[in-house]
Amino acid sequence: MLGLSFVELIELFIKVLIFPGTLFSLLFSIIVIWFERKFLARMHLRIGPLHVGPFNRLGLFQPIADFLKLVQKEIITPSKANNFLYRLMPMLAAFLSALSIAFIPYALDPSGGYWVIFYTPLSLLVILVILTAKPFIMVGAGWAANNKYCTIGALRAAFQLLAYEIPIVLSLVGIVIVARSFDLAKIVEAQSSVWLIILQPIGFIVILIGMMAELLRRPFDIPLAEQEVVFGWPTEYTGVQFALVMVSEYFDLCVTASLITILFLGGWSGPAIPLLHDISPMLSGIFWFLLKMAVITVIIIMGRGVFPRLRIDQLLESGWTILIPFAIIQILITLATAQWWLPLIGG
Amino acid sequence: MVLSILRPFFLGLYHVFKRTFTVKHPYETLKPPERHRGRLMLNMDRCIGCSSCVKICPNKALNLVEFNGRKLPQYNAGRCCFCVLCVDICPVLALSMTHEVEYSVYKKEDHIYPPDRFSQPPEPVKGKIVTVKTLDKKFGVKHG
């Protein structure tokens, strides 16, 4: 089967089903949803989820309870909606978001190679292509629902996502110049002595802001603005379809946090953790990866607590006139200072 | 400009570690102040059936009914707006406000309190009774 040996097949199953596949990404979404609610609640001086699950005052299982509730609900399709597209889009959204995880290496495999579901030397490009597909889903869903708020939200989403892909791609150029590869694993290895966040701080900020806009997080959640367009393109979705939309959002967060960790924070590199390292050196790498991911996730989530939402024209303006020039400046700086940093990364 | 973006960030992070403001209601209850206006209560022994409360009520929440050969007010909690004009006007101080606020019912008819039910004191509050203990900007408001 697939020309794989039995051991390889088992390994593939573990990768797809447990880490970094289904179970990990679902667990990540659940933990992040819970953490976001609890963290923002504390920032608001509230308690947040309280009763569901073990440990008093923690409400650990609240996302699971919410998911179960959503699954039980009736699926309502608006009478004038385009049925096929309307039903397809949430599934496609969740599928595409989950697909990116397959190309992200999470650790060094002890038996050689990397801990990644599907290894390709062009993994960075593949993930970018998948990111680019997102606006089409939003426009499709917003158009199919045949609701004015959905349409406005979808158009806003298209504007925003297309505008912010350019600075992201531009600042990735700097990274590719440094690593001389589109391979995420090679990018991590290029950072073995010094992280790219130190060499390219402007690129890091541009990518962080751009990714927050891609994820539709708070200062940039204009397509979902509750006060203006109710809930944007997913307004009409109910029940399990809504759950899929939400899950796709958090899968995207997982992908983004992993991507920033790999690109700027040195991925799985870090000092060996004694206990974990004894079991397997891979576990130590995974620990560092998850820790860096968590930091990025907290920063992305915090935007929701401390910033009001921007307006769409301000967002587009800052995208075109601030982020893109900064990304280009970063490339130029990278090229101009090559002679100093090249020895640092062993090139 | 950078400061004005970073300051809210740190302020928000700081508030994560403050005390929460929430009172977990069924388990903890804020202590009602002495004057707190809840459901009305009738003192049946004192009432003389003068009907001034019925006349003053702006919402017609009270009306006189025959009860054990006496004329006594009947109370419709669904119409009451808690203005306490009836308590003020009562010449014999037969009416009083209790601290009871949890009297929601499923049926509209259950809101009508005939004189015997009207004169029953409310059940004591379950759970811990808390008040605002300390007001501290650094660590937040403490209930206890």
Next chain:
Amino acid sequence: MKLSMGPQHPVTSHFRFILDVDGDAVLNFEWDVGYTHRGIEKIAENRIYVQNIPVVERINSYCDSIGTTLGYVEVVEELMDIQIPDRAKYLRVIAAELNRIASHLYAVSLVGISAGFETMLMWTINDRELILDLLVKLSGQRITYTYPTIGGVRWDMPDGFKEEALERLGYLEKRLEDYYRMMAWNRTFQMRFKNVGILKSSDAVGLGIVGPNLRASGVKVDVRKDEPYEVYDRFDFEVPTGKNGDSFDRASMRLKEIEQSIVILRQALKDIPNGPIKCSPKGSKVPPTAPRGEAYSRVESARGEFGYYLVSDGKSKPYRLKISTPSFRNLPALPFLCRNIPLGDIPVIFITFDYIPLDVDR
């Protein structure tokens, strides 16, 4: 494309806006009000004077009911020619200013949520709870106090109220710093609110805007200063004004007014004299009927000027009670400002005017 915003929409409360939108630009704006009409002016003709206090309170029940009832009791007192004791006047001022703080905190919370700023919503609502706690101690209710009555106030200050009030005001003053840091000085907030919905002072006067919204446009008009009622002429306070009349000025106007209310409250709590709280010990000594005639009173509530015009034909019930409410008078500003703007500015402009639909419809 015609877009019907409301009456069931996260931001418009009980209004309905009919917008002509082209993508994200609003070309035309019309409002449709009347979803909460209750006919309070007509109800008032069928109730005796004392019963009307809880009725007119419902004009503006969840925000500033002291300001609302105060105007009514004043107009009745003017008609009946009743002089109320000093302590009652001070107590009215204390209650009104506490309620103004609560109302402004609520307005600030809505300003926060109009741009999706949940933190501001939660913080201000939390601190409003402390002020409402004080009002419960004073009057027994959280939002519909029925506190001023014809000929005075209904209850005296409870024991320890003064100390507690001063402590809480001190806490609130410190918290205001946090609000400024989180909201008014926040770069993102300024980007969103500055230069949005600019109402020049000439336009504001021409449209008949009242209250903090007018003051935000730079016109120094405040009934408390211009035509002092109760004992406002005895206090030393400022009337803050804005410069540009944009949404940012209107939003920060509320924070500035909270500061001034704290100043007034400190003086009132310090100076309050001893004495009776009603012109007679029992409310019944107030005459049940008003003489034939008419009277007008105006008060500065949290949203602006409340006007009451009362006509009596000598019976126990008013012949006519005409109420002029601030939110209704602020309403013409909306169509004036909400044309040819981005859709995202509609909630910002709408919320910073601090409308309350109950008040518009009555």
